[in-house]
Amino acid sequence: MRALAAVLVLLAACLLHLRLGAAEIPARAILQAITAFDPTNYAHVVVVFQRITRLAVAVFSGAVLGVAGLLLQKIMQNGLVSPSTLGINAGATSFVVLAVYFFGLGGAALFLPALAGGLGAMALTFMTARLLAGQGDPRMNLVLGGAMVGTLFSSVTAFVVALDPDGFTNLLGWLIGDIGNFDYKSLSAMAPFGIAGLIGAVLLSRMVDLLAMGQEQAAVLGVDTRLVHGGALLIAIVLTVSAVTVVGPIGFVGLVMPHVARLVAGEVGLLPLWLCLIGGATVLTLADVLARVLMAPQVLNVGTVMGLAGGAVFLALVLTRARGAQI
Template sequence: MTATATASNLRGLWLLLAAAALVVVAALSVAIGTRDVGLNDIVSALSGRVGTIGEAAVAMRIPRTLLALLAGAALGLSGAIMQGVTRNPLADPGILGVNMGASLAVVVGIAWFDMASAYAYIFTAILGAGAAAVFVYAIGSMGRGGATPLKLALAGAATSIAFSSLVIAVVLPRADIAGGIRAWQIGGVGGATFERIGPVLPFLAAGFVLALFSARRLNALALGDELAAGLGENVAVARALAAFAAILLCGATTAVCGPIGFLGLVVPHLCRLLTGSDHRWLLPFSALGGAGLLVVADIAGRILARPAELDVGIVTALVGAPVFIWIVRRQRVRDL
């Protein structure tokens, strides 16, 4: 057996283990909360019964867990794509300002245009995310050297801060919507229902398909634009398709959950320690890793603040920053 085949088999084993771990954490998410439930309550709730308090509690946790799985997978995948497209190890939807662009668009739609429908939220968030991505890339491309990783990170950070200030400016005069928007701005999966998840599924599905379809192209882009073009790759099309997938995933997730930070930054680096830089493996690993990490963060938020809860956006911010610093300082993270 060749070394390549052995490495592929090992990655396949890790992928199966990651999927199995995801099933376990999903089961824990259904079982753990502010109210203890038994196995009978879980089985009854899964069959559609909500006659007891325990069954009702489990029935509420099922869509919440599903939303955490979908949102985590989308953010982990979009982070890996953004790092591949920009060849920037610090790229993620939060640092590049994409999440805040989606947030600003949604807040403006609510405050100025009385936006209320789920599809309006989603389309507006995706347009805001796309506009923010184009704006950051344009700013980062100015000057000598083009869009370098450092310039993109600085442009994204400055844009994110500016958009955050604009969100506050839009919300301040509107006391009637301020409370709801502030809660949404933290980022969370609480209060999820199947009716709330349904409209976002087609957008996430399209984003997932486009992302996985872009894996080989991202491998070519990692070699540099000139070499990728020499291998027959249309660099502009490859970068645009991958970026569009990331924007779809970020925008749709932000519309339903609010901006959740650090997940898209930390997860690809963790997964890269197992898979290397081959995006054919990195992307599915990032999706599974993001889903698992967000569910674990949601479980932690329920436990740490009992009988209240911490929104998952707070937990990912508290955990993500030190974990990322530890990865950079203690591990040999592969270059992009």
């Protein structure tokens, strides 16, 4: 039931996405554009070449980021970790910028440097958190480490961009997190990685449920914790990077969706995973609708909208947590 309801909400968001924009297009014209495409009809062209492609990018990126966040939060038993708060987004971004500057790479070829950046950032975050070991809450230390690493990589990105401002004008939107009209090209290259990651997440989900009880407990119950922890971490990073390569560093989806899924579906089984997948897609689709509608005909970066909306939700989350801790 809840799984189905989530899908219906996503479908509604998709319809909204196709209808709204600089010009509103009626549902019937959308249907016609899909069933009987007429290249001379302006509305049809907008629906197929601008909105459906954008929609596909939003759905894909939101879904993989939602699932990546869930995996990270479960294996680290930490509700504050996510691709953005661990610095994975920032690491991938700055390695992409470096690859563009030094090697002139573009498109799908950016996946490899992005992956290297994501893995490197994760390793740095773990090392930073280890330096802080013994002081304060280790889970907070991990998030602190992630914040420091994120800042570090953001500065690297800014530095490289400053070396050649003109060369990076095309990437400026991507740097904030943006869905462009041509992103569907890199989407088709990234989709296999994303889908492989999602299948991996489903296969590991039961063992990840056990890891959420702590590594020692999971080992006692028969889980090869090193293998599963490492595997789930790698999957989360691949998922994140497959989205970052397409849309840039978009935060908060991976942070907030797991909490929503937990509230709706609890901790165990495939339903929370499914809700993160569908919910992440819905949230990013709606963010893209807002990005196109808020200042129409100007289009905002979807990363900006996510930052504003997600920041507000995150603040509310932290405040309720803090209040809960006081009681």
